[in-house]
Amino acid sequence: MDLLMPIGPSHYLVLSALLFIVGTAGVLSRRNLFVVLMSLELMLNAVNLTFVTFSRVNGEMTGQVVALFVVAVAAAEACVGLAIVVALFRLKETVDLDMFKSLKG
Amino acid sequence: MIETVVFYILAALLLGMGLLVITRTNPMASAVGMIGAFAALAGLYLLQSAPLLAVLQILVYAGGIMVLMIFVIMLLNLRDEDMGSLRAKGVWVTGALLGITSVVFGQVFLVIFPTGQWKNAVLPEGFGSIFSVGEKIFASYLFPFEILSLLLLTAVVGAMVLAKRRL
Numbered sequence: 332m333d334l335l336m337p338i339g340p341s342h343y344l345v346l347s348a349l350l351f352i353v354g355t356a357g358v359l360s361r362r363n364l365f366v367v368l369m370s371l372e373l374m375l376n377a378v379n380l381t382f383v384t385f386s387r388v389n390g391e392m393t394g395q396v397v398a399l400f401v402v403a404v405a406a407a408e409a410c411v412g413l414a415i416v417v418a419l420f421r422l423k424e425t426v427d428l429d430m431f432k433s434l435k436g
Numbered sequence: 437m438i439e440t441v442v443f444y445i446l447a448a449l450l451l452g453m454g455l456l457v458i459t460r461t462n463p464m465a466s467a468v469g470m471i472g473a474f475a476a477l478a479g480l481y482l483l484q485s486a487p488l489l490a491v492l493q494i495l496v497y498a499g500g501i502m503v504l505m506i507f508v509i510m511l512l513n514l515r516d517e518d519m520g521s522l523r524a525k526g527v528w529v530t531g532a533l534l535g536i537t538s539v540v541f542g543q544v545f546l547v548i549f550p551t552g553q554w555k556n557a558v559l560p561e562g563f564g565s566i567f568s569v570g571e572k573i574f575a576s577y578l579f580p581f582e583i584l585s586l587l588l589l590t591a592v593v594g595a596m597v598l599a600k601r602r603l
Binding site: 337338339340342343346348349350352353354355356357359360361362363365366368369370372373376379380383384386387388389390391392393395396398399400402403404405406407408409410411413414415416417418420421426429 | 439440443447450451454455457458460461463466467470473474477480481483484485486488489492493496497500501504505508509511512514523526527529530533534537538555556557558559560563564568569572573576577580581584587588590591592594595596598599601
C-alpha cells in the first residue's frame with residue numbers, strides 16, 4: 332500500500348503544499364485582520380517546511396539557515412503588522428477588512 | 437515504520453490546526469490553533485533532522501509572535517459583531533483558484549520531477565545541531581545575518597512610530 336511506504340521527501344512537499352493552500356484560503360476568504368495575519372504566518376511556515384525538506388535531501392544546511400532567516404523576517408512582519416492593526420483600530424474601531432476602503436477608487 | 441506513523445499523526449495535527457485557524461470566528465480560537473500548528477511543525481522539523489529549527493520554532497513563534505498576537509487581540513477587546521465573517525465571494529474565488537492551481541501545478545510538478553526521484557542524503561555528523569548551523573551562518577552567511585539585524589531594528593522603530601498615539 333502506498334500510504335504506509337517509508338516517508339520520503341515527496342510526503343513532506345505535499346504536506347507543505349497543502350499547508351500553503353490552507354494559508355492562501357485563509358488570506359483570501361477571511362475578513363478579520365488577525366486571522367488574515369495568522370494565515371500569512373501559515374504560508375511562511377509552509378515555505379519553511381519545504382526549505383527544511385530540501386536541506387535534508389541535499390544533506391546541506393543552507394536550507395535550514397534560510398528557514399531561520401525566514402523566521403526572523405516573519406517576526407518583523409508580525410510586529411509591524413500588529414502595529415498597523417492597532418493604528419487602524421484606533422482610527423475606525425473595527426478589524427473588519429471590508430471597512431477599510433478609503434483608497435478604493 | 438514508527439516514523440511513518442509519527443509523520444501521519446503530525447501531518448493530521450498540522451492540517452487540522454491550520455483549518456481551525458481559518459474557520460473559527462473568534463480570533464482567540466484561531467490563535468490557539470496556530471500554536472498547535474507550530475508545535476506540530478516543530479515535531480516535523482525534528483523528523484527532518486533540524487533540531488535547532490524545531491526549538492526556535494517553539495521559542496520564537498509560539499513564545500514570541502503568538503504571545504504578541506494574543507496580547508493585541510486581548511488589548512483591542514473586540515465585540516462579537518466586529519469579528520468579521522467569511523467572504524461569500526472570497527470562498528468561491530478561493531476554491532476555484534486553488535483547484536486550478538493544484539491541478540496545473542501538480543501536473544507540471546509530476547512531469548518535471550517524477551515520483552521517487554529524491555533520496556535523502558547520508559547526513560554528516562551533527563547535522564542541524566546548534567554548532568553546525570551557527571558555523572554555517574557565521575562562516576558563509578554573515579552579511580545577510582547582519583542585514584537581518586538592521587531589518588529587525590527598522591521593524592521595531594516602525595512599529596513604535598505606527599502604534600504610538602503621539603510621538
